[in-house]
Amino acid sequence: MSSPSLSSKYQIVIPRDVRRAMHLTAGTRLWIQSIDADRAILVKEPADHVKSMKGIGKDVWTKLGGGASYLKNERIVWDK
Known part of the structure; x- marks a missing residue:
């Protein structure tokens, strides 16, 4: 498990192993959903919503x- 930190602009760098596992590249659109006060889920936006x-x-x-x-x-x- 990686531990990226939040920048002063509220940005994080997604660790390389996660980017590779999820096949993320620059410009890939992501969804983030808050689960509770301490957790969130990051999901790659589907190419075709339907x-x-x-x-x-x-x-x-x-x-x-x-x-x-x-x-x-x-x-x-x-x-x-």
């Missing part, structure tokens, strides 16, 4: 018995 969202709700439908099953049950409720 493709990066593919399958995001997959587990939701599985837990509900599948999309077709859920829709069938909803239609039964609507007919009541």
